[in-house]
Amino acid sequence: MKLTILGSGTCIPNSKRGSSGYLLETPKSKILLDCGSGTTWKLEKIGIDYLEIDHIFFSHLHPDHTGDLVPFLFATKYSHIKKREKPLFLWGGKGFNNFFKALKKAYGNWIVPVGLNFDELKGGSGHFQDFKITATKTRHIESSLAYKIEAEGKSIVYSGDTDYSESLINLSVNTELLIIECALPNDISKMSGHLTPGEVIKTINESKPKKVVVTHLYPECDEENVIETIRSNVDAQVLEAQDLLEVSI
Ligand SMILES: [Zn+2]
Ligand SMILES: [Zn+2]
Numbered sequence: 001m002k003l004t005i006l007g008s009g010t011c012i013p014n015s016k017r018g019s020s021g022y023l024l025e026t027p028k029s030k031i032l033l034d035c036g037s038g039t040t041w042k043l044e045k046i047g048i049d050y051l052e053i054d055h056i057f058f059s060h061l062h063p064d065h066t067g068d069l070v071p072f073l074f075a076t077k078y079s080h081i082k083k084r085e086k087p088l089f090l091w092g093g094k095g096f097n098n099f100f101k102a103l104k105k106a107y108g109n110w111i112v113p114v115g116l117n118f119d120e121l122k123g124g125s126g127h128f129q130d131f132k133i134t135a136t137k138t139r140h141i142e143s144s145l146a147y148k149i150e151a152e153g154k155s156i157v158y159s160g161d162t163d164y165s166e167s168l169i170n171l172s173v174n175t176e177l178l179i180i181e182c183a184l185p186n187d188i189s190k191m192s193g194h195l196t197p198g199e200v201i202k203t204i205n206e207s208k209p210k211k212v213v214v215t216h217l218y219p220e221c222d223e224e225n226v227i228e229t230i231r232s233n234v235d236a237q238v239l240e241a242q243d244l245l246e247v248s249i
Contacts, residue, residue, distance in 0.1 A: 059160025215241035
């Protein structure tokens with residue numbers, strides 16, 4: 001599996017970090033995890049045809065994770081050169097169906113390409129072409145989800161936005177790669193519904209992933225060396241998320 005980080009930032013404008021978006025490639029599937037603003041043009045930047053995306057799984061419906069859904073869908077309607085031919089699946093937690101219906105009410109058919117499917121996930125697992133995905137609730141907002149994607153005998157876990165969460169730890173046990181948020185630079189500035197570096201360390205030490213990408217970094221995190229703090233307190237290999245960073249497992 002190959003992960004490409006399309007947006008390692010948050011809702012705060014940052015010249016180096018776009019809003020949340022992650023591309024996962026398995027031999028037969030192209031999957032987006034979240035679709036924050038800028039995700040669609042970043043696909044183009046790395047040479048991925050946006051018409052080839054099979055699934056988008058949303059961790060939750062905050063604008064920094066969903067802002068590029070409308071531009072993405074609108075682009076799929078542009079058929080001057082090439083048409084989207086395969087089905088597209090959109091998935092989110094509780095409330096996703098109403099969210100998408102509201103977008104449809106606002107934008108009408110402009111955002112409904114041929115072969116579009118959408119549905120809500122309440123947790124549990126599903127099998128698709130060549131991967132399995134498991135969703136579990138996290139402590140960010142009522143409908144927030146973390147995901148585990150398994151393919152080729154390996155797994156990747158994406159925390160989405162979350163506070164310290166037993167369900168995330170259980171999902172991440174012994175995973176090859178954990179993509180985990182770290183919202184602010186120290187435990188004093190803790191923002192409810194997000195992880196501090198101390199809680200990231202605790203989550204890693206309890207779940208023992210082999211490799212970790214720390215992401216969803218606010219500008220304050222770049223001012224202090226959050227990654228080094230985490231790295232020096234865990235056994236796993238720790239990478240700082242950067243837009244367009246590729247990680248293969
Ligand atoms: Zn966020
Ligand atoms: Zn959020």
